Amino acid sequence: MEFLGYPRADGRWGARNHVAVISSVVCANGVVQAIARAVPEVKPITHTEGCGRGPADLQIAVRTLIGLGKNPNVAGALVVGLGCEFTKADMLAGAIAASGKPVETISIQDEGGSVRAARRGVEIARRLVAHATMIERRPCGWDALAVGLECGGSDALSGITANPMVGVAADWLVAAGGTVLLSETTEMIGAEALLAARAVDPRLGRALTDLIQAQHQRAKEMLGPMADLVISPGNMDGGLSSIREKSLGCIIKGGTSPIQQLVEYGETPSRKGLVIMDTPGSDIFSLTALAAGGAQVMIFTTGRGTPAGFPLAPVIKVATNHELFARMNDDMDLNAGVILDGVSIGDAGRDLVDFVQRVSNGELTKAEINGNDLLAIHTTGPSF
Amino acid sequence: MAAKFNAIVIHPDDNVATVTEAVPDGGSIYAPGLALTARGEIPALHKVAIRRIAQGDPVFKYGQFIGAASVDIESGQWVHLHNFQAEGK
Numbered sequence: 495m496e497f498l499g500y501p502r503a504d505g506r507w508g509a510r511n512h513v514a515v516i517s518s519v520v521c522a523n524g525v526v527q528a529i530a531r532a533v534p535e536v537k538p539i540t541h542t543e544g545c546g547r548g549p550a551d552l553q554i555a556v557r558t559l560i561g562l563g564k565n566p567n568v569a570g571a572l573v574v575g576l577g578c579e580f581t582k583a584d585m586l587a588g589a590i591a592a593s594g595k596p597v598e599t600i601s602i603q604d605e606g607g608s609v610r611a612a613r614r615g616v617e618i619a620r621r622l623v624a625h626a627t628m629i630e631r632r633p634c635g636w637d638a639l640a641v642g643l644e645c646g647g648s649d650a651l652s653g654i655t656a657n658p659m660v661g662v663a664a665d666w667l668v669a670a671g672g673t674v675l676l677s678e679t680t681e682m683i684g685a686e687a688l689l690a691a692r693a694v695d696p697r698l699g700r701a702l703t704d705l706i707q708a709q710h711q712r713a714k715e716m717l718g719p720m721a722d723l724v725i726s727p728g729n730m731d732g733g734l735s736s737i738r739e740k741s742l743g744c745i746i747k748g749g750t751s752p753i754q755q756l757v758e759y760g761e762t763p764s765r766k767g768l769v770i771m772d773t774p775g776s777d778i779f780s781l782t783a784l785a786a787g788g789a790q791v792m793i794f795t796t797g798r799g800t801p802a803g804f805p806l807a808p809v810i811k812v813a814t815n816h817e818l819f820a821r822m823n824d825d826m827d828l829n830a831g832v833i834l835d836g837v838s839i840g841d842a843g844r845d846l847v848d849f850v851q852r853v854s855n856g857e858l859t860k861a862e863i864n865g866n867d868l869l870a871i872h873t874t875g876p877s878f
Numbered sequence: 879m880a881a882k883f884n885a886i887v888i889h890p891d892d893n894v895a896t897v898t899e900a901v902p903d904g905g906s907i908y909a910p911g912l913a914l915t916a917r918g919e920i921p922a923l924h925k926v927a928i929r930r931i932a933q934g935d936p937v938f939k940y941g942q943f944i945g946a947a948s949v950d951i952e953s954g955q956w957v958h959l960h961n962f963q964a965e966g967k
Contacts, residue, residue: 650923654886654896658940688942733896733924735945735957736964742940746888750941834898836883836910 495851498631499566499638499790503594506566507638509790509854511629512537512806513622514571515615516563518586519544519579525602526574528612533619536572537805543871544581551873552580558760558871561786563590563597566638567806569626570596572618574611577603596625631855637671637766639854642784642792642807643747644677646777649797650732651814653743655842656795656830660812662843663793663850664749664768673766675784676748679709680775684737685745689770693753701756705772747795759872760786777802778870781809791854793846801825802868803861808853811860812846825860885909887928889941894925894957896939901926907954917954925957937962 499507516539517526523540530538539562543555559581563571571590575583583599591597598618605611643660645652664674682689686706690699734740754767760783763769771787773780777794781804784792792807794800797814799822812828813819819829828849833842853859885895885907895909900922907914907926920926925939931951936943945964951957 651898654888654923658888733921733958735925735959735962738965739939739944742942742944746940833886834883838910839886839888 495848495855496633497636497639497851498855499634500569500629501632501634502566502569504564504592506593506788507634507790508566508569509639509856510567510807511569511626512567513619513626514539514563514568514806515619516559516571516573516586517541517544518559518573518575518581518583521545521576521579522574522583522602525600525608525611525615528608529572529574529615529619532612532616533623535623536619537867539805539869541869541871543873545579546877547580547873548875548878551875554759554873555871556581556586557758558782558786559586560589561760561762561788562782562806563587564593564762565785565788565790565806567785567790568595569629570622571598572615572622573597573599574615575599575601577601596622598622635671636667636851639667639670639791640673640675640763640787640789641667641850642675642677642771642781642787642789644777644780644784644792644809645681645744645747645795646775646802647796647798647800648744649814651830651834652795652797653734653740653746655833656797656812656814657743657747658839659830659833659842659846660747660793660795661749662840663846664747665751666843666847667850668749668751668767671766673763673788674748674751674768675763675771675787675789676745676768677771677773677780677784678744678775679706679772680713681744682706682741682770683710683713685741688738688742689745689753692751698753698756702753702770705756747793757787759783762786762788774872776870778868779872782869782871791850793850795830799825801861801864801866803859803864803866805867805869808859809861810846810849810853824864825866827860883908883910885912885926887912888939891941892938893927893929893931894937894939895928896923897926898923914954917952918956920956927951927953927955927957929953931957931962
């Protein structure tokens, strides 16, 4: 199957063709929601950031919002600002527009209030939707695809059924010239030496080691004696003998390719192949970063079950076991539990590749069907 | 399939499998291309040696080194903290 993507002016290809209406700041969320009620074809992007944060967190918010706007799944964007915020709508829109897609802005203060701002936003949104509907899928290579990987609500089977199955799909995409984004630094603790050894150069290897060890230190400072429990909940009784073994069960999602690059939260990689993104383990914060980094499709393994999806990109949910696949079938796309019946990891992985290809070409995931559009931007410090 | 599978070997280089259910002493352990008998009880989702691992030899899971045997481990024996030194605790 070939990838039929939506062509973008910057040479990238979308697996979806969304119009994003983006709050530049939390204060604009109401207007964004009003626009989305009037023009249900758009995807509202609301969040809690944009002002009243330290410089590091403002930087993360700016990078994330620009990255979301530039995601190839976005055909056009309207950025709605309040006016006095730090993350100005014009600044975000200018950076998104560098990708060549249509981007417009409105300021609630300049428009004379939320009612007028919403009215003008609806007009703009309708124009952007009309533009988007003119774009048609065209054949392109799988090298144009970036897939983000996530696990959440893990269970003892995550590391032996679903995550190895995802690793097969990751290796396929890297071999096809595409990009795989492996996230969740917390889940790499103990495996830093193994990851460093797979880095394409020693400097990257050292950077990975430093990052993961710093994350381990931060976990200990934040959680004290709880740290090891959080890092390895019930692991020893569950059959795991070390944090390294647990982390191996997580990073196997990324397959076996060399590691090409380490990027920050929400940063778009400059290289293809397997890339590590520094994100927290918390699901929605991580999905947001992966989409901001350009992932057009995401794969999410879960043992306990979660409905999580993302507004701008399909999230493929892989259940680790039969019981979950049956119990939360409305939220689950694939069942890695078949590996327990003797289906090989390779065969299960090839079924996942087939599904990734179909989803990239337009088949809806359960999270899309259910409208489970969740988004949260990571912060490192308090608001003030 | 002749027997119900109850173990998973994740990587061809691995010398341990993970059992998907508790296996009693003398019980059968089956995975695609693998059949062995448990020597001692193996708790659900724990590791079992699929060949002999001599004291000091590496234990591989995910095709990766996860520790070394602290005593001789026979094929079919439970592998956990009591008989191997885990790496990267």
